[in-house]
Amino acid sequence: MTLSLTKGQKLSLAKEAPSMVKCLVGLGWTAHAQGTTGAEFDLDASAFLLNAQGKCRSEGDFVFYKQPKSTCGSVVSSGDNRTGSAAGSTADDEQITVDLSRVPADVERIAFTVTIYDFEARKQNFGMVRNAFIRLQDAATGAEVCRFDLSEQSSTETALIFAELYRKDGSWRFNAVGQGYAGGLKALATSFGLSVD
Secondary structure, three states: OOEEEOOOOEEEHHHHOOOOOEEEEEEEEEEOOOOOOOOOOOEEEEEEEEOOOOOOOOHHHEEEOOEOEOOOOOEEEOOOOOOOOOOOOOOOOEEEEEEHHHOOOOOOEEEEEEEEOOHHHHOOOHHHEEEEEEEEEEOOOOOEEEEEEOOOOOOOOOEEEEEEEEEEOOEEEEEEEEEEEOOHHHHHHHHOOOOOO
């Protein structure tokens, strides 16, 4: 049975999915067909592997459309869905797989984010996006562990941290974050200690 989380809610994977080693993180959304400029939406899911200081150790800890796999090999993106046209509002638009057994010991958190590509020129923001969600599934069994529907409207933000996996007391936990940022992917990457052109 899938657990439905609210913003800020956390769950222990050791308790809810003790046998899970490899997990699939599915992210989805429904955007207006066009923004105010008439341009199509292109939303991008990314993952940041973060140390105890909340920073990426190197560019290899940043998984996004130009780099679909982390240097350590523990986090892999399914690729960029440039249309956001998954079948129905419950289907994943993009997916990220995490092999928890391969995550380096000095990585304490993995943040899962979604940003709007070329938001300035297209005059787009998350206020134009509906039905955003993130879900966690056991990749081996296909069982969905939890789901977080982002019900709040982030009218001006162009980047969102949907959720994160983090270590606590030697085990992994899932945190439904739902925090918005201005400045898109570049600003988000900068906050995690990276420089993105």
